[in-house]
């Protein structure tokens with residue numbers, strides 16, 4: 742299979758006031774790859790994802806999408822977030838929210854059918870009309886995943902989004918992501934502390950490491966990239 746880049750990090754660095762999180766990070770992610778991003782608490786994984794999402798301006802270097810920024814549709818599933826119990830939307834509405842551009846309360850027939858399909862694939866169909874504020878933590882995480890997938894992204898970022906799930910649900914969701922990765926060449930960045938899951942689902946990983954620590958390895962993965970950060 743020829744390797745076509747979708748995302749390039751070149752000499753990337755982020756420094757908060759007096760606190761360099763990482764410097765000179767170089768990495769090419771190709772279409773259809775499933776990467777795990779691993780490393781201890783506070784090492785800079787979320788900072789890296791925020792930089793990739795252009796929510797954070799790098800201090801050095803750049804993030805570029807290939808072939809053009811317009812060709813890359815990113816789906817982002819955040820870490821567990823609390824939702825107010827009075828949040829008025831149903832799970833179905835929540836999943837379709839981004840399709841409306843947050844402007845219109847209605848969806849086209851095609852959009853409704855995309856929502857219905859993803860509700861089925863994520864196992865949310867039966868509870869689709871329940872207010873999301875009343876859904877359990879795991880159900881909400883599924884809804885966030887469904888919301889990211891319904892827009893048919895070609896790059897999916899899971900930011901420790903499976904951390905609060907029970908092992909069965911976690912496996913179900915990652916199986917679905919893996920299926921989309923295989924069938925549709927969905928590129929995946931999976932931020933996780935769960936090394937067995939990283940080993941099971943990804944083929945490559947980026948391990949962010951504090952400067953001066955020994956290089957880590959994840960046995961069983963065919964490729965590895967190890968980068969040493971600073972000052973963590």
Ligand SMILES: Nc1ncnc2c1ncn2[C@@H]1O[C@H](COP(=O)(O)OP(=O)(O)OP(=O)(O)O)[C@@H](O)[C@H]1O
Pocket residue numbers: 757758760762780781782783784785786787788789
């Ligand atoms: N806006 C900010 N201003 C200053 N420092 C920040 C800011 N955001 C993050 N940091 C610091 O940057 C470092 C990296 O944080 P980050 O959240 O990226 O780590 P992480 O690897 O995702 O951690 P975890 O596994 O705990 O979620 C931490 O020391 C954090 O305190």
